[in-house]
Amino acid sequence: MARIDLKNISHSYVAAPNTENNFALKTLNMSWQDGGAYALLGPSGCGKTTLLNIISGLLHPTHGAVLFDGDDITNRPPEKRNIAQVFQFPVVYDTMTVFQNLAFPLRNRNVPGKEIKQRVNRIAEMLELTESLPRRARDLSADAKQKISLGRGLVRTDVAAILFDEPLTVIDPQLKWSLRSQLKHLHAEFRHTMIYVTHDQTEALTFADQVIVMSEGEVVQASSPQALYERPVHTFVGRFIGSPGMNILPCEIDGAFLILADHRIPMDHIEPAAPETARLEFGVRPEFVHFSDEDDALPVSVSAIEDAGRYKIARLLFKELPIAAILPEDAPPLSATPKIKFDPENSHIYADGYLMEKGE
Amino acid sequence: MRKTLNHKALWLASPALLLVAFTALIPLLTVVNYSVQDTFGDNKFFWVGAEWYKEILLSERFHAAFFRQVAFSAAILAIEIPLGLAIALAMPKKGWGVSVCLVLMALPLLIPWNVVGTIWQIFARVDIGLLGHTLAGFGFDYNYTQDPVAAWITLIVMDVWHWTSLVVLLCYAGLVAIPQAYYQAARIDGASRWAVFRHIELPKLNRVLLIAVLLRFMDSFMIYTEPFVVTGGGPGNTTTFLSVDLVQMAIGQFDLGPAAAMSVVYFLIILGLSWLFYTVMTREDTDAEGRLP
Numbered sequence: 001m002a003r004i005d006l007k008n009i010s011h012s013y014v015a016a017p018n019t020e021n022n023f024a025l026k027t028l029n030m031s032w033q034d035g036g037a038y039a040l041l042g043p044s045g046c047g048k049t050t051l052l053n054i055i056s057g058l059l060h061p062t063h064g065a066v067l068f069d070g071d072d073i074t075n076r077p078p079e080k081r082n083i084a085q086v087f088q089f090p091v092v093y094d095t096m097t098v099f100q101n102l103a104f105p106l107r108n109r110n111v112p113g114k115e116i117k118q119r120v121n122r123i124a125e126m127l128e129l130t131e132s133l134p135r136r137a138r139d140l141s142a143d144a145k146q147k148i149s150l151g152r153g154l155v156r157t158d159v160a161a162i163l164f165d166e167p168l169t170v171i172d173p174q175l176k177w178s179l180r181s182q183l184k185h186l187h188a189e190f191r192h193t194m195i196y197v198t199h200d201q202t203e204a205l206t207f208a209d210q211v212i213v214m215s216e217g218e219v220v221q222a223s224s225p226q227a228l229y230e231r232p233v234h235t236f237v238g239r240f241i242g243s244p245g246m247n248i249l250p251c252e253i254d255g256a257f258l259i260l261a262d263h264r265i266p267m268d269h270i271e272p273a274a275p276e277t278a279r280l281e282f283g284v285r286p287e288f289v290h291f292s293d294e295d296d297a298l299p300v301s302v303s304a305i306e307d308a309g310r311y312k313i314a315r316l317l318f319k320e321l322p323i324a325a326i327l328p329e330d331a332p333p334l335s336a337t338p339k340i341k342f343d344p345e346n347s348h349i350y351a352d353g354y355l356m357e358k359g360e
Numbered sequence: 361m362r363k364t365l366n367h368k369a370l371w372l373a374s375p376a377l378l379l380v381a382f383t384a385l386i387p388l389l390t391v392v393n394y395s396v397q398d399t400f401g402d403n404k405f406f407w408v409g410a411e412w413y414k415e416i417l418l419s420e421r422f423h424a425a426f427f428r429q430v431a432f433s434a435a436i437l438a439i440e441i442p443l444g445l446a447i448a449l450a451m452p453k454k455g456w457g458v459s460v461c462l463v464l465m466a467l468p469l470l471i472p473w474n475v476v477g478t479i480w481q482i483f484a485r486v487d488i489g490l491l492g493h494t495l496a497g498f499g500f501d502y503n504y505t506q507d508p509v510a511a512w513i514t515l516i517v518m519d520v521w522h523w524t525s526l527v528v529l530l531c532y533a534g535l536v537a538i539p540q541a542y543y544q545a546a547r548i549d550g551a552s553r554w555a556v557f558r559h560i561e562l563p564k565l566n567r568v569l570l571i572a573v574l575l576r577f578m579d580s581f582m583i584y585t586e587p588f589v590v591t592g593g594g595p596g597n598t599t600t601f602l603s604v605d606l607v608q609m610a611i612g613q614f615d616l617g618p619a620a621a622m623s624v625v626y627f628l629i630i631l632g633l634s635w636l637f638y639t640v641m642t643r644e645d646t647d648a649e650g651r652l653p
Contacts, residue, residue: 053544056544056548058544058547058548077547078544078547078548079547079548079549079550083548084548085544085545085548087541087544087545088541089539089541091541091542091545093559093560093563094559094563094564095559095563096559104549104551104559105548105549105550108549108550108551108552108555109550149545152545152549153548
């Protein structure tokens, strides 16, 4: 078991990086508690796999240090670190049986045969692979192969952290759910530190206690799924998380008034002290856009209603500004002249993309 | 809805069939035709049945040539396959070295057979050849025109020089196709270099190696031009392989019947051995569920 600290880590794939843009991973500091479940979330190319490979030792960071339980292990090769890694595409050793696959990391570490057998049988049982043990690994389905990849990490008693690099990408949708819940179960059982890389927000939000959202080589926000949802610290997080993402509208502020497309909306609790030159934006999640009959509500026109199953998405236009709102499945039909209000508690102002703290 | 079944579409295959008939089937059947008849010229033929086949199969000369042929193929396979694999493993996987290596590797493959023969014929000559003269200068008793061992070594080294590249290129293509995740997983699993080769690279190269073995076997078993140019089958007939022998019989002695029978036997041997290689090397793949992966 291990606590993982990253100190001033940055990485460049260019031999002699000189500008900021050469870095796939810009300087970051991070601490991961022993036994936590973390997700690295971000679009393709944001540096999340790079970060993962630095932790596992497959990559040596250009700058900075990786600490396991306070020990600097930056220069240790992957096999000398107490980590296991599961890759996007299931890796199994073709010529070996499932048993031999699971035993492989133990054999390489000269564990006695009797102990290997015990460990492998125990893990196979947990992963529901017992019946497949004598079969050739290559003949199994993708999800079973992915379980073997995971199993090769679990059999080792020295493993402190398990890293996942988009492990469910090639798994059928129905099986994704069962594998993911099995993962949560295993986490509860073994308390390994787990770090899970994905670009799928549902996977990240359901798996992790803490989600680290990355964009262009930088950590944008690291917080609980709930905080990501309720208080995105950057418009990127607001847009990236949620389906549909947050409404981000250009705005101005005049005292206690929010000005959206020349329309003044009183919002007493918004008193940001933004520099005058900052580009201001107003952000509100579609869940917090409510229809209202009150006089000061904003009149909007409806451009489309999308049915998303358990709820509906209303695509609205306030003057030229597109706004999405979530309607419950059984919501009554909208009036001919619908009007909306924003939930003040969940309305945010962003200056140059960053969340501004609310005045009390 | 009932489907109307007819086989008119098969006519679309007729141009291809016609082409194959003229390029392969008809010449082959002509050979079969010669092999069961005797002729004394004048385009008159007499039916002799399986006589030529009996003569060939029982002939000492054929046995000797066949044995030499098998020995030659076995020798070059035993050298070229491991050597090619080793070179492919040692080649750089990225950077400027890749294209340099690939071009160097491809060079011997671009040289025509008879030119390769000529190059080595001159290169290995004791009087003027760089190799032969140098070896002689160091005191080695090397003369491929007189010494059978030297002749064999020359032919084998020449074939290795000419064709190892093919094995290298095939293996290299197979190696770079292995996803990085396999190597990364193996590192994390603490696998040694040998274990990576044994459990990742070799199984993934299985198919490629099969193709390499088949190609090199068939090619070397039919080798004609190079030994014809370098040794002409000698000294004596110590490097008279099946093809050299066949040409001597057909064109040198003009024994059309026996030569035709030998051609058919030769063809069947290559076919049979290729089938054997294929079956042995793919057997492991099919036994689990009776299907190829």
